[in-house]
Amino acid sequence: MTAKDRWIIWLFLGPSLFLLGLFLYWPLVGTVIDSFYDTSFISPEPRFAGLAVYERVFAGRHFGDVFWNSISWTLGVVILQNILGFFAATLLNQGLPLQGLTRALVLMPFVLPGVVTGLLWRFMYDPQLGLINSLMILFGVVDDSAAWLADPDTAMAAVIFVAVWKGFPFSMLIYLAALQNVDRSQLEAATLDGAGAWRRLIDVTLPAIRDVVLVNIVLTLILTFNYFDIVWVMTRGGPQHATHIFPTQIYETGFGQFRFGEAATYGVVSIMVLAVLVALYVIVQLGANRRRRTA
Amino acid sequence: MKQTASTRAALILLQILLAIFVLLPFFWMFSVSLKPPTEPFAIPARLWPDDPTMANYVTAFRPEFRTYFLNSLIVSGASVAITVTLGLLAAYSFTRGQLLVLTALMSLVVLAQMFPHAAIIIPIYRMMRSVDLLNTHASLIIAYVSVTLPVAIWMLRGFLMKLPISLEEAAAIDGAGPLRVFWDIVVPLARPGVIATAVYVLIVTWQEFLFALSFTSTRNMRTLPVGLNDFIGQYGIRYGELMASSVMVSVPVIAVFFFLQRYFVAGLTAGAVKG
Numbered sequence: 001m002t003a004k005d006r007w008i009i010w011l012f013l014g015p016s017l018f019l020l021g022l023f024l025y026w027p028l029v030g031t032v033i034d035s036f037y038d039t040s041f042i043s044p045e046p047r048f049a050g051l052a053v054y055e056r057v058f059a060g061r062h063f064g065d066v067f068w069n070s071i072s073w074t075l076g077v078v079i080l081q082n083i084l085g086f087f088a089a090t091l092l093n094q095g096l097p098l099q100g101l102t103r104a105l106v107l108m109p110f111v112l113p114g115v116v117t118g119l120l121w122r123f124m125y126d127p128q129l130g131l132i133n134s135l136m137i138l139f140g141v142v143d144d145s146a147a148w149l150a151d152p153d154t155a156m157a158a159v160i161f162v163a164v165w166k167g168f169p170f171s172m173l174i175y176l177a178a179l180q181n182v183d184r185s186q187l188e189a190a191t192l193d194g195a196g197a198w199r200r201l202i203d204v205t206l207p208a209i210r211d212v213v214l215v216n217i218v219l220t221l222i223l224t225f226n227y228f229d230i231v232w233v234m235t236r237g238g239p240q241h242a243t244h245i246f247p248t249q250i251y252e253t254g255f256g257q258f259r260f261g262e263a264a265t266y267g268v269v270s271i272m273v274l275a276v277l278v279a280l281y282v283i284v285q286l287g288a289n290r291r292r293r294t295a
Numbered sequence: 296m297k298q299t300a301s302t303r304a305a306l307i308l309l310q311i312l313l314a315i316f317v318l319l320p321f322f323w324m325f326s327v328s329l330k331p332p333t334e335p336f337a338i339p340a341r342l343w344p345d346d347p348t349m350a351n352y353v354t355a356f357r358p359e360f361r362t363y364f365l366n367s368l369i370v371s372g373a374s375v376a377i378t379v380t381l382g383l384l385a386a387y388s389f390t391r392g393q394l395l396v397l398t399a400l401m402s403l404v405v406l407a408q409m410f411p412h413a414a415i416i417i418p419i420y421r422m423m424r425s426v427d428l429l430n431t432h433a434s435l436i437i438a439y440v441s442v443t444l445p446v447a448i449w450m451l452r453g454f455l456m457k458l459p460i461s462l463e464e465a466a467a468i469d470g471a472g473p474l475r476v477f478w479d480i481v482v483p484l485a486r487p488g489v490i491a492t493a494v495y496v497l498i499v500t501w502q503e504f505l506f507a508l509s510f511t512s513t514r515n516m517r518t519l520p521v522g523l524n525d526f527i528g529q530y531g532i533r534y535g536e537l538m539a540s541s542v543m544v545s546v547p548v549i550a551v552f553f554f555l556q557r558y559f560v561a562g563l564t565a566g567a568v569k570g
Contacts, residue, residue: 005472005473006392006394008388008473008474008477009388009391009392009394009397010388012384012385012388013385013388013400015381015384015385016381016382016385016404016444016448017385017400019381019437019440019441019444020403020404020407020441020444020445022441023422023438023441023442024407024410024415024441024442024445025403025407026418027415027416027417027418027419027422028410028415030415030417030418030421031414031417031418034417034418088313091306091309091313092310092313094306096303096306096307096310097307098310099310102310102313102314104553104556105314105317105318106313106314106317107552107556108317108318108321108549109317109320110498111498111545111548111549111552112321112545112549113501113502113519113520113544113545113548114502114504114520115502115504115520115521115523115524115544116502116523116544116545119523119524119526119527119537120320120323120324120538120541121320123327123534123537123538124323128336129336129340130340131319131320131323131340134340165316165320169317173560173563174563177560225411226411226412226413228412228413228505229502229504229505229520232504246411246414247411247412247414247505248413250411250413250414251413251416251505251508251509254416254417255508260417263417264417266414267411267413267414267415267417268414270411270413270414271410271411271414274409274411275409278409
């Protein structure tokens with residue numbers, strides 16, 4: 001492309017940059033500004049409050065719940081989804097019968113709309129009518145109907161389970177692609193040297209797909225932290241705030257209670273928490289890579 | 296790698312268990328959707344109704360459902376078309392324009408994927424309100440195009456990077472202007488990437504819930520996910536109908552995905568594996 005034709009770059013880029021600027025970056029600035037203003041249902045006119053809204057949010061009854069719920073939700077889903085995704089990718093890469101069909105079928109939850117997933121599993125978890133308790137009673141795991149979503153002790157685990165069910169196919173897809181790039185001859189050499197399946201996994205496969213694992217975990221971390229639909233449909237953050245995470249709390253505070261200032265404050269905090277999580281993970285990984293290289 | 300017969304049997308068993316884990320909820324959704332509305336729920340639940348019937352589908356396909364479906368179709372269809380078009384134009388610039396500033400801009404595009412929608416939705420809501428666009432298809436289309444663009448640009452960019460640049464150079468030497476080159480050479484070659492990206496945008500927008508819930512206020516503007524969520528409050532929980540509606544909401548996007556899966560998988564993994 002000659003310098004004379006540079007205009008075309010900006011012509012082609014213009015609409016995208018305009019939309020991203022106006023509807024992603026500018027609202028981000030707007031949220032930061034909003035977080036310094038106080039609004040409520042009674043006094044909808046925003047009044048400048050400085051850090052008062054932050055103080056109120058941090059001191060509020062629910063901040064701790066939302067913070068720790070978000071952490072355990074995110075870590076739970078990301079870790080389980082990646083383990084299960086990697087396991088499924090390995091299993092469906094062995095050349096077993098019906099491998100192609102199984103791969104395709106396993107991807108179905110990934111495409112199933114989130115609201116449908118939430119409603120379906122809410123029904124699955126129904127204490128009387130649901131399939132889960134029926135099967136558990138049938139197999140004698142529980143003898144009493146457990147209300148998985150109504151009990152604050154089990155609700156978070158139940159919602160995490162559903163998110164893993166829906167999310168692991170995505171991780172599997174990426175791991176499957178990565179496994180195609182593992183050097184077969186290295187695996188065979190390791191086998192000849194007497195390495196078992198576990199050693200081959202640790203010494204050959206994992207180092208070969210290290211970068212993909214990093215990308216996959218960062219991607220799922222972001223997607224999971226920002227999740228809204230499944231949690232909202234299944235529990236609305238309840239019972240007793242047991243499953244409220246940042247997105248559901250922001251929605252409820254903003255659109256449910258019209259406290260836009262507090263919602264924005266939760267929004268700013270959530271972005272910072274997410275940035276810290278991603279940064280921590282990337283730093284730890286890069287550090288591990290460097291140690292590995294110098295070792 | 297050689298497997299002993301017993302290892303192989305164990306692996307096959309694991310594969311079956313994995314398939315059951317994934318498919319059982321789908322089977323249950325379908326089975327309940329076929330249950331006659333009059334047949335009471337068995338406790339404990341039964342896997343298949345005695346008298347399967349389509350009655351729930353007939354009831355569930357009420358006028359509101361058709362409105363929701365049409366709204367979803369309009370909003371998703373427009374979002375797919377616009378996002379893919381703008382994404383391809385942007386990806387072309389990012390891969391072919393050799394300017395330092397483009398690298399910085401691309402980082403901003405990638406960074407924007409991280410923004411939690413819940414954290415930016417209120418300012419967007421206010422902007423839509425101030426130009427009187429709330430409760431319109433346009434407000435949802437604008438929001439959907441904006442939030443899907445970063446990933447779309449990223450996917451298409453990964454795709455265009457792999458196209459041989461020599462064809463474009465040859466056409467330029469033959470005297471084709473940059474617009475000609477883009478239209479006659481890049482667009483046709485980019486087709487698999489365009490399809491992959493279109494599938495991604497369709498999957499995301501067909502199920503989008505947060506913006507649709509916040510921006511639409513009347514039933515005639517609701518999309519399927521919001522309409523489905525309303526279902527619970529509106530009719531009590533009539534699970535048979537709810538599951539029939541769920542099947543009807545899910546089938547289009549699952550069908551499209553199955554037809555175009557190989558494009559999507561190739562497009563997504565190209566970017567992710569290359570990093």
